[in-house]
Amino acid sequence: MSDVEKAKVAVVGASGYSGIELLRILLKHPGVDLTTVTSRQNAGKSLVEVLPQFKAYPGADGLKFTSPSVHELAKSGIEFAFLALPHGVAAEYAVPLFEAGVKVIDLSADFRLNEASVYREFYDKVHPAPALLKEAVYGLPEIRAKEIANARIVASPGCYPTSMLLPLIPLVRSGLIESNTIVVNSMSGVSGAGRSAAIPLLFAECNESVRPYGLPRHRHLSEVEQELTIAARKPVKITFIPHLVPITQGICTTIVAELAPRCTSMSQVEAVLEAVYRNAPFVRLLGNGGFPDTRHVRQTNFVDIGWHHDPRTKRLVLTSAEDNLWKGAAAQSVQSFNLMRRIDETTGLL
Amino acid sequence: MSDVEKAKVAVVGASGYSGIELLRILLKHPGVDLTTVTSRQNAGKSLVEVLPQFKAYPGADGLKFTSPSVHELAKSGIEFAFLALPHGVAAEYAVPLFEAGVKVIDLSADFRLNEASVYREFYDKVHPAPALLKEAVYGLPEIRAKEIANARIVASPGCYPTSMLLPLIPLVRSGLIESNTIVVNSMSGVSGAGRSAAIPLLFAECNESVRPYGLPRHRHLSEVEQELTIAARKPVKITFIPHLVPITQGICTTIVAELAPRCTSMSQVEAVLEAVYRNAPFVRLLGNGGFPDTRHVRQTNFVDIGWHHDPRTKRLVLTSAEDNLWKGAAAQSVQSFNLMRRIDETTGLL
Amino acid sequence: MSDVEKAKVAVVGASGYSGIELLRILLKHPGVDLTTVTSRQNAGKSLVEVLPQFKAYPGADGLKFTSPSVHELAKSGIEFAFLALPHGVAAEYAVPLFEAGVKVIDLSADFRLNEASVYREFYDKVHPAPALLKEAVYGLPEIRAKEIANARIVASPGCYPTSMLLPLIPLVRSGLIESNTIVVNSMSGVSGAGRSAAIPLLFAECNESVRPYGLPRHRHLSEVEQELTIAARKPVKITFIPHLVPITQGICTTIVAELAPRCTSMSQVEAVLEAVYRNAPFVRLLGNGGFPDTRHVRQTNFVDIGWHHDPRTKRLVLTSAEDNLWKGAAAQSVQSFNLMRRIDETTGLL
Amino acid sequence: MSDVEKAKVAVVGASGYSGIELLRILLKHPGVDLTTVTSRQNAGKSLVEVLPQFKAYPGADGLKFTSPSVHELAKSGIEFAFLALPHGVAAEYAVPLFEAGVKVIDLSADFRLNEASVYREFYDKVHPAPALLKEAVYGLPEIRAKEIANARIVASPGCYPTSMLLPLIPLVRSGLIESNTIVVNSMSGVSGAGRSAAIPLLFAECNESVRPYGLPRHRHLSEVEQELTIAARKPVKITFIPHLVPITQGICTTIVAELAPRCTSMSQVEAVLEAVYRNAPFVRLLGNGGFPDTRHVRQTNFVDIGWHHDPRTKRLVLTSAEDNLWKGAAAQSVQSFNLMRRIDETTGLL
Structure with missing residues (x-):
């Protein structure tokens, strides 16, 4: 695996349960250079101070939580952003990142539905970015591998x-x-x-x-x-x-x-x-x-x-x-990442 | 409650989970004189040695597990027998007890079915006492209170x-x-x-x-x-x-x-x-x-x-x-006992 | 037990874990007339709406949470008040109740220490009612039965x-x-x-x-x-x-x-x-x-x-x-209540 | 890691909890060719039939449990044997394997004590192979790295x-x-x-x-x-x-x-x-x-x-x-294996 090229990756919202499992997977993923982990409440703290289970993990000891604006994030040189944010909030990040050419893998519900009207019915709010709904691919890798591979924004399915x-x-x-x-x-x-x-x-x-x-x-x-x-x-x-x-x-x-x-x-x-x-x-x-x-x-x-x-x-x-946090959230989103990177689908997951 | 007349009661098979909960309820039941608790494997031991959770419970400290033959049990003067035994074994006890005039409350599946053929289909064995099936009342108190009150053998429902x-x-x-x-x-x-x-x-x-x-x-x-x-x-x-x-x-x-x-x-x-x-x-x-x-x-x-x-x-x-052990087993069988004794249905259960 | 005289009792702070277990015990206690259950956050709601586990319990269906001022409470005719409140808050209730002649059984730490200086050292605040410390009896019934029986304020021990x-x-x-x-x-x-x-x-x-x-x-x-x-x-x-x-x-x-x-x-x-x-x-x-x-x-x-x-x-x-909530909190405080009422120490507890 | 030379390895007693975790680790270990997994009770069955959690794991699908005699095992070409057996039984395997030049990593207590007399005192039996006690190294890698590296038999410590x-x-x-x-x-x-x-x-x-x-x-x-x-x-x-x-x-x-x-x-x-x-x-x-x-x-x-x-x-x-099964048993024994193989101590463990 040593010859997998690394992509610069951000995890946005890294202190919830899905975010923590994303960190667990991405820290060991040979194709990931985890440059940014964000958390509003933990900004400025080191990763291992907030999440002591990661102390001495490869690559974890130097990381700090930051809280960049979405525009700073979009210009920060990252190639992929995993959004582990509540619905509604995720869309606020997805649009500027998408427009800046960052590939977005969203673990929230914001881009899973094809119709903004259904979003309104089930989530009780107006969809914040309906124009992006057509761009987003529903990221079930076993069913949509090819579309995921070509996607610029993936809506990773719910658990x-x-x-x-x-x-x-x-x-x-x-x-x-x-x-x-x-x-x-x-x-x-x-x-x-x-x-x-x-x-x-x-x-x-x-x-x-x-x-x-x-x-x-x-x-x-x-x-x-x-x-x-x-x-x-x-x-x-x-x-x-x-x-x-x-x-x-x-x-x-x-x-x-x-x-x-x-x-x-x-x-x-x-x-x-x-x-x-x-x-x-x-x-x-x-x-x-x-x-x-x-x-x-x-x-x-x-x-x-x-x-x-x-x-x-x-x-x-x-x-x-x-596992609701792995196949139902974090690991499945990494599976989509692998497809988007055209590397073995199982990289970092077995 | 002090004026409830006590019935002489045996619990047959008192060291399984339903049996233990039966003991917990019956030891405090004002209408029960718990004279006999049987267990093949624990015969001769005191109740509180086998089940230390009951130490210092009212009435528990003097009790010993015995292992009488069913005929000894039938002649022992008990008026009610709760059977907390595996199916198949329960019927072996129920028949002689019933014939001796002891009222039987069976927590096993042996007398729940009206047809011996269905028993054979679902339990893979010939019913050991088909003649008693007509005598037995399916003991769901909320549905069959009157029949239970008059029953000589009650088949307490499964959980x-x-x-x-x-x-x-x-x-x-x-x-x-x-x-x-x-x-x-x-x-x-x-x-x-x-x-x-x-x-x-x-x-x-x-x-x-x-x-x-x-x-x-x-x-x-x-x-x-x-x-x-x-x-x-x-x-x-x-x-x-x-x-x-x-x-x-x-x-x-x-x-x-x-x-x-x-x-x-x-x-x-x-x-x-x-x-x-x-x-x-x-x-x-x-x-x-x-x-x-x-x-x-x-x-x-x-x-x-x-x-x-x-x-x-x-x-x-x-x-x-x-609670599978209470309403689904032990407590529900006591509810039937209360009906059979024509005392308040909730006695010992609230 | 039917001839135990009932005392009018309030539970102050009845929606924490100790308070809930107090309710479970006191609702069935033959010597208790539970007239008042208070909760700031649940005032106005029925007990069983907030705590559905108590629906159909004897005496529970009519009860409502109230939020009286401590002076209203003191004049409400209650004879005993169980305080299931955080330390510091408990003392605010204890003093006026004590002065009004209500017997207080406090489950908090406020009256457990004999010296206000030790309270300050361990609880990082000035004791709110140091004069009452001498009145309070440390309510370990197995060690101080007689003092508890004569106490006007009992500090029930920690778990x-x-x-x-x-x-x-x-x-x-x-x-x-x-x-x-x-x-x-x-x-x-x-x-x-x-x-x-x-x-x-x-x-x-x-x-x-x-x-x-x-x-x-x-x-x-x-x-x-x-x-x-x-x-x-x-x-x-x-x-x-x-x-x-x-x-x-x-x-x-x-x-x-x-x-x-x-x-x-x-x-x-x-x-x-x-x-x-x-x-x-x-x-x-x-x-x-x-x-x-x-x-x-x-x-x-x-x-x-x-x-x-x-x-x-x-x-x-x-x-x-x-059990930290029973012998370590609620049930032990009821054991002290029984001693104070000069009824069998086990009343409502076995 | 792709250039780590693989050693032929057997896990003896692979269906207990330590054995299962050993399999989980060794199946992914780049320096291990897991040729043999033994279990008396599961001999003849495939690994994934007995332990379905390993289905589709790399290398697991072809494996079968076997039950070779210790002499067959000793001659089977394996270089390392992990013994995940009860104490007493482990020694029966260790001696012939050791004599055949197989390196033994024993997870039982059989070779942890330096004195056979202490074994007798604490394990209530005569030590079955006292001569080997001097050969065995107590395998706490942080304390005895060098001795472990040179050992022919390692007694992996208890949890x-x-x-x-x-x-x-x-x-x-x-x-x-x-x-x-x-x-x-x-x-x-x-x-x-x-x-x-x-x-x-x-x-x-x-x-x-x-x-x-x-x-x-x-x-x-x-x-x-x-x-x-x-x-x-x-x-x-x-x-x-x-x-x-x-x-x-x-x-x-x-x-x-x-x-x-x-x-x-x-x-x-x-x-x-x-x-x-x-x-x-x-x-x-x-x-x-x-x-x-x-x-x-x-x-x-x-x-x-x-x-x-x-x-x-x-x-x-x-x-x-x-983790009692990892650092306390399986993973720690693999850490010793890494030292014995003179590869990075963390191989397969991070």
């Missing part, structure tokens, strides 16, 4: 959507399941709710607690339905129930749908999934009868997918597991 | 079924939901898998792990479909996906179903649930928009039930939470 | 101190250990840090984390050394290292000290502890070789105490476990 | 000892602390108890549980006192109290000792630690006032060390954190 879309897109696209019968239940680790001081996220509130939330219209529904509609070539609406469970990292997703009449055998399900993911290094098909486990994907970019047929109800059950 | 049946029965019975569209996802604490030495149940295997299992045909499906079929007055088949989550006690269940055409308003849903549970001291209706939390029902006999309408898909989402 | 003082006081008093060699390590559940929105207390920060803190001079040292000095009849200084561990409730404390020359046999240790705690319903002596476990005391008022002799080093190791 | 010896050896050696006053408390994650089906290790037994155990003479005391005695050049006896806490991986250790008269300033403590660890890539000195956290060292080979002076008692408090 829940990744865990649903990878199992569902091949089956919806092939018409093996009835796309209007999809019911999704997901269980997410608490880091998915962000690193913000809030009583419901305290240890003593989350331990021994399992709870649904976000019904009936979690924000992530919008990007999931957008992508499934594209795959199905007809409008798709799904039911999605997120739950908070007492783990730090991980999402377990369980999807139920009716099999379409054209699906007469489980081998068709397997064939369709195999065809799409045969060469996908991070999708692990566990097969008919396989069960994923969040513990098996912790701190990895893998998504594990299993499935079961229930002949009594003619339904298919798809199950998946991923 | 998963309780969490599904209480939200579903009123709605299925009233025809407000389409009973052939029901999809259930449940997340159970690890105690639900029993107190047996098995590597998948170790702390280091369960911590940071969320995993589905038991597909496509978990054993508890059989009793759920039996009871829903009774409620619907037509055959009901459902999809049920259990998951293991890293909590000790608790089940969170999420149910999705299509609304029937006759359901034109959420107030109908509320009215039907209110009508059935208005006087049920342990069912807490959280209303339209309410979310349950396993932490809020820990060590209680409550079931919390909330619901949401998804107008985009015309589906109803029902959510419930209970 | 860490309780776990240390109960094992240590008899041994220090008897001179069996060298009081200048005491080293204490404690591991506390996260609820001990309070119900405040702070990033270090988030689930994702505490899970998989064990960390010492508070060195070299944790605030609780002051009351521990005060009480050990009284027991030893000479100045005692100890080393105390608190740790945060990922459990919700519980403190495990391990104490090491050198045996004094006069201690020539472990039977002396046992005899001294037995003599003091023979009739203490909440102290469970596990004996020489016994090990406590926080899980065994969860949601109880018990303190479990074991000990071991290390003949290689001539040291004694004392170990204890308690 | 608890590593967390104590690294803070203590420099201070004991320099005489800054009184070596006869050392009191150590450690809190270990449950994986430290091994991957064996035992009820006390179940999730439902460990969650919400903190408990001391192993008093008064935990087996690891023997190697700690041996190494401290060498450092002090006089006999050292310490008090050591291990605790089990509900985390999967990690050890937090807190050490208290009296300062020796020659220690007149904390800068001496810092100077001594800095002198020993200045060039140690895996020891992170957090300084006077610093606090370690097990979460910060998870899945790393780091040991974090902080310290505090308590002028009131003239004692020093040293605190450390490590």
Whole structure:
């Protein structure tokens, strides 16, 4: 790997959970020269003072948090900017960076939707940069590798959507399941709710607690339905129930749908999934009868997918597991970076 | 409560998780004289030697585990026997006790099914006492209070079924939901898998792990479909996906179903649930928009039930939470005991 | 218990973790008429809206949070006030209540120290009501039952101190250990840090984390050394290292000290502890070789105490476990209430 | 790293927790050709069938568990054998491998003690291969780098000892602390108890549980006192109290000792630690006032060390954190491998 050319990279908003995992990955990435890490609240402090877990990591000891204006940042010579910022804020950074020719990989929701009107519906605000929506590529590498490679701005998918879309897109696209019968239940680790001081996220509130939330219209529904509609070539609406469970990292997703009449055998399900993911290094098909486990994907970019047929109800059950901060956020965005840099997709991720 | 007459009670199989919680409840129950606690492996030891958490509890310090033959037990003068035994084993005890006139409250699955053939299908063995199936009452107190009060043998429901049946029965019975569209996802604490030495149940295997299992045909499906079929007055088949989550006690269940055409308003849903549970001291209706939390029902006999309408898909989402060892096992069986003794249903449980 | 006369009681500051457990205990206490629960932030809301876990509890459904001025509270007819407030704030309430003849049971640190100067040293502020310090009784019921019974203001001990003082006081008093060699390590559940929105207390920060803190001079040292000095009849200084561990409730404390020359046999240790705690319903002596476990005391008022002799080093190791919110806070304060009311010490606590 | 020459390596006993982490590290290690992974119970199965977390890892998909006799193994052409076996069993493998010229890195306790008589005292059995004890080097790389580099058999230290010896050896050696006053408390994650089906290790037994155990003479005391005695050049006896806490991986250790008269300033403590660890890539000195956290060292080979002076008692408090399976077992043994191979000590570990 020693001959990978390094790109100058900034991580903007590096002290949330996604930002921290981005640092963990990028500090060791052979194709990254991490020149800038920004944080408003920690500006001026050294990286290892704020995040002592990185002390003595290669490259970490010299880094300092800065808080440049977006225009300073745009002119600072960086080639790539990872935005690990809240939605709304991310767009404020993305536009000037994009205009300055910096390639943007945005981990927020700001550029995931094709239509500003849907953004308004689900995020309760006017989209701050609708003109850029057409430029942005929805960065699911297993589905859009080529567009990502050519993109100037990538909207890295949300944690829940990744865990649903990878199992569902091949089956919806092939018409093996009835796309209007999809019911999704997901269980997410608490880091998915962000690193913000809030009583419901305290240890003593989350331990021994399992709870649904976000019904009936979690924000992530919008990007999931957008992508499934594209795959199905007809409008798709799904039911999605997120739950908070007492783990730090991980999402377990369980999807139920009716099999379409054209699906007469489980081998068709397997064939369709195999065809799409045969060469996908991070999708692990566990097969008919396989069960994923969040513990098996912790701190990895893998998504594990299993499935079961229930002949009594003619339904298919798809199950998946991923690390919400890795495949669901930081690592997946690095996977897109690798594609944009035309280096091995797995660089820095295995 | 001091004037409640005490019944002589045995707990058979008192060192598993349900048995331990039974002891916790019965030791303080004003209507119980706990004369016998049995355990093959701990026979001869004092209760507090095996279960030091009970040291200095009222009535616990003098108790010893015994291991009587079932015939000795039947003749020992007990009036009630709680069976906290594995399925198959429970029936071996139930028959002689029943024949000796001891009232039996069985926490296993042995007498929950009306048909021996279904038992064979789901439990892979010939039913050991099919003649008793007609005598046994499925002990869901909120649904069958009168039959339980008159029963000589009560089959206390499983933990998963309780969490599904209480939200579903009123709605299925009233025809407000389409009973052939029901999809259930449940997340159970690890105690639900029993107190047996098995590597998948170790702390280091369960911590940071969320995993589905038991597909496509978990054993508890059989009793759920039996009871829903009774409620619907037509055959009901459902999809049920259990998951293991890293909590000790608790089940969170999420149910999705299509609304029937006759359901034109959420107030109908509320009215039907209110009508059935208005006087049920342990069912807490959280209303339209309410979310349950396993932490809020820990060590209680409550079931919390909330619901949401998804107008985009015309589906109803029902959510419930209970303690799998309390309302899902030990406490619910004591609730049946209270009914059988014609004392206040909440005695010893609030 | 039905003939216990009820006292009118207020809980001031009822939405922190100690306050919530106080409510859990007092709502069921046969000698309590809980007339007032106060909370500045929740004033006007019903108890069960803020704390849904209490819905359908006996007596809870009608209660509302109020926010009376301390003078309104003093004149409201209450006979007892439990103060579950931060230190400093508690004293502001205690003085007018005390002057109005209300008996005060304070769970904060404000009245635990005999000397205002020590308060200033350890709490970095001038004591707000030094005149009351002489009135207040340090409320460790196993050590000061008679003084508590006659007290008008009780300073209920801290969670860490309780776990240390109960094992240590008899041994220090008897001179069996060298009081200048005491080293204490404690591991506390996260609820001990309070119900405040702070990033270090988030689930994702505490899970998989064990960390010492508070060195070299944790605030609780002051009351521990005060009480050990009284027991030893000479100045005692100890080393105390608190740790945060990922459990919700519980403190495990391990104490090491050198045996004094006069201690020539472990039977002396046992005899001294037995003599003091023979009739203490909440102290469970596990004996020489016994090990406590926080899980065994969860949601109880018990303190479990074991000990071991290390003949290689001539040291004694004392170990204890308690629930930091029960014996370490709420339940212990109710134990003092029972003593003050001259009713059975265990009322409402077993 | 691409020009590191690969050594043929076997992992013997690869399905316990240390073995699994060894696989995780060695599969990616550029200097390792992992030719053999053995497991009696899993012989014949593929690695990824038994350990699905390794599916799609580089090099994992082709591997199978085998169960060769030790003589077959000795002749199989391997150059290094990592033994991740129970004590007693490890020696059975070590002797023939050693005699066949295979370099042995033993993670068990079998070769950590210099005297067979101490082994007998602490492990209750006659040492199976006393002749090899003189050959074996106690493999603490920060203390014995040169001897390890030249060793033919390395006894990799235990998890608890590593967390104590690294803070203590420099201070004991320099005489800054009184070596006869050392009191150590450690809190270990449950994986430290091994991957064996035992009820006390179940999730439902460990969650919400903190408990001391192993008093008064935990087996690891023997190697700690041996190494401290060498450092002090006089006999050292310490008090050591291990605790089990509900985390999967990690050890937090807190050490208290009296300062020796020659220690007149904390800068001496810092100077001594800095002198020993200045060039140690895996020891992170957090300084006077610093606090370690097990979460910060998870899945790393780091040991974090902080310290505090308590002028009131003239004692020093040293605190450390490590991952019990990494620095405390698997990763540390790979660090020794790197030294033996004369490649960068951090290869495969950063």
